Amino acid sequence: MKKYIRNLSVFNKTVLFSTLIVVALGVISLAISYQVQKKMAKETLTQHALIMADLWRESLSKQDVIAAVDSRNGTIPEKDELEKQFRKIYELHPSYLQGYIMTTENSSRMEIRLS
16 A cells, blocks of 8 residues: 555645545544534423423422322322313423423433422
């Protein structure tokens, strides 16, 4: 390979090395843009999740949620009230409920608290 490169004309060496430089710069810019887009997507999805958590926290009663979780089997008035609240949220903010948040990384940074 070294002999082949040494035997090339100056023009061909210039073309070869400029091509390698362009490919290297392309790969570097690809890696940088991927990292930037990944970071921005993560921030956007985190903000969307926080907005959703605030919406649910403001709309749902803490006592109704706890009562519904405690009695998973069976019908209680709290469950019916939660279902009504879910329907109301869906009617008022359907765009928020149609988004999905998926990631391959485990993140314990985000905590949703009922207060």
